[in-house]
Amino acid sequence: MGEKKGRVFSGARPTGRQHLGNYLGAIRNYVALQDDYDCIYCVVDLHALTTLKDTEYLREWTYEMVLDWLAAGLDPARGTIIFVQSHVLQVTELHTILSMVTPLGWLTRLPTFKEKVRQQPDNVNYGLVGYPVLMAADITLYKADTVPVGVDQAPHLEFTREIVRRFNAIFGPVLVEPQAKHTDFPKVLGIDGQQKMSKSLNNHIEIAASPEEIRQRVMQMVTDPQRTHRHIPGRPEVCNVFTLHRFFSPNELAQIDADCRTARIGCVDCKKIFARNLTEYFAPFRERRAALAADPNYVWDILAEGARRASAIATQTLTEVKAAVGLPPVR
Numbered sequence: 001m002g003e004k005k006g007r008v009f010s011g012a013r014p015t016g017r018q019h020l021g022n023y024l025g026a027i028r029n030y031v032a033l034q035d036d037y038d039c040i041y042c043v044v045d046l047h048a049l050t051t052l053k054d055t056e057y058l059r060e061w062t063y064e065m066v067l068d069w070l071a072a073g074l075d076p077a078r079g080t081i082i083f084v085q086s087h088v089l090q091v092t093e094l095h096t097i098l099s100m101v102t103p104l105g106w107l108t109r110l111p112t113f114k115e116k117v118r119q120q121p122d123n124v125n126y127g128l129v130g131y132p133v134l135m136a137a138d139i140t141l142y143k144a145d146t147v148p149v150g151v152d153q154a155p156h157l158e159f160t161r162e163i164v165r166r167f168n169a170i171f172g173p174v175l176v177e178p179q180a181k182h183t184d185f186p187k188v189l190g191i192d193g194q195q196k197m198s199k200s201l202n203n204h205i206e207i208a209a210s211p212e213e214i215r216q217r218v219m220q221m222v223t224d225p226q227r228t229h230r231h232i233p234g235r236p237e238v239c240n241v242f243t244l245h246r247f248f249s250p251n252e253l254a255q256i257d258a259d260c261r262t263a264r265i266g267c268v269d270c271k272k273i274f275a276r277n278l279t280e281y282f283a284p285f286r287e288r289r290a291a292l293a294a295d296p297n298y299v300w301d302i303l304a305e306g307a308r309r310a311s312a313i314a315t316q317t318l319t320e321v322k323a324a325v326g327l328p329p330v331r
């Protein structure tokens with residue numbers, strides 16, 4: 001890796017084909033960070049097991065997600081490491097060691113844990129409690145000094161920092177305390193205009209969608225609820241179509257705003273503009289995606305190479321950690 005500002009680590013659960021929320025919230029930041037940082041991006045498949053839902057799709061969803069990442073511009077040729085968490089199992093060793101310095105009370109008091117207990121009361125498993133420790137192992141194994149976080153994820157990273165401080169206070173300064181890189185993660189609503197865009201709610205628009213699929217989804221989008229008739233002026237500030245126009249129609253924004261407020265444009269025509277711009281925006285992406293998908297091994301080869309490179313860093317860190325803790329070396 002070259003001379004950069006630092007090393008970024010970020011992980012994402014395998015969720016298959018990515019949608020506009022994933023793109024605006026994470027992927028475009030992942031791509032931009034490559035300019036200034038050595039980047040490590042991980043498909044956290046072990047984390048995905050905590051819910052034990054849809055595990056039969058993990059392989060397919062990993063493939064589709066990474067294909068989207070690569071087509072969107074994540075580029076191993078620029079030094080970026082992309083790999084699957086379970087392919088570098090040193091993370092489970094570090095997780096075990098870090099679990100010894102993590103008070104159980106810290107974990108059970110976390111609001112995210114309490115929320116999970118509410119969500120899946122019949123499956124409050126050990127992995128769910130230890131989830132933040134595994135996350136700390138993910139970050140520290142690769143000595144990442146920078147982690148991109150949105151406001152709502154900041155407490156997760158703070159937890160990792162606490163574990164690092166505790167470990168280093170007991171065993172010496174081995175682990176790197178990561179800093180948060182606060183990033184603008186806009187909350188993208190789904191086509192229902194109510195809830196966060198999510199595949200599980202089926203209110204999403206995939207970035208790999210065909211022009212016809214884009215058109216169909218966009219036409220289903222909920223707009224300003226007060227605009228029940230074409231002649232009623234609209235309120236762009238409460239319309240999700242307009243929110244997304246901000247990203248994909250920057251040159252037409254002022255015009256759309258004015259035309260909506262004066263009812264010079266109807267929602268159907270406004271959506272047609274949005275669908276057209278969205279289709280054009282992702283056209284190069286769709287082309288690259290199709291080209292990369294022509295070789296069914298391409299994604300898996302990238303992930304294998306990523307795992308080899310990640311493993312080299314992981315082995316080095318783990319050797320230092322084990323020595324600091326006092327575990328006997330292998331002869």
Ligand code: SF4
Binds near residue numbers: 224239266
């Ligand atoms: S005209 Fe456009 S911005 Fe205005 S309410 Fe309809 S979809 Fe939304």
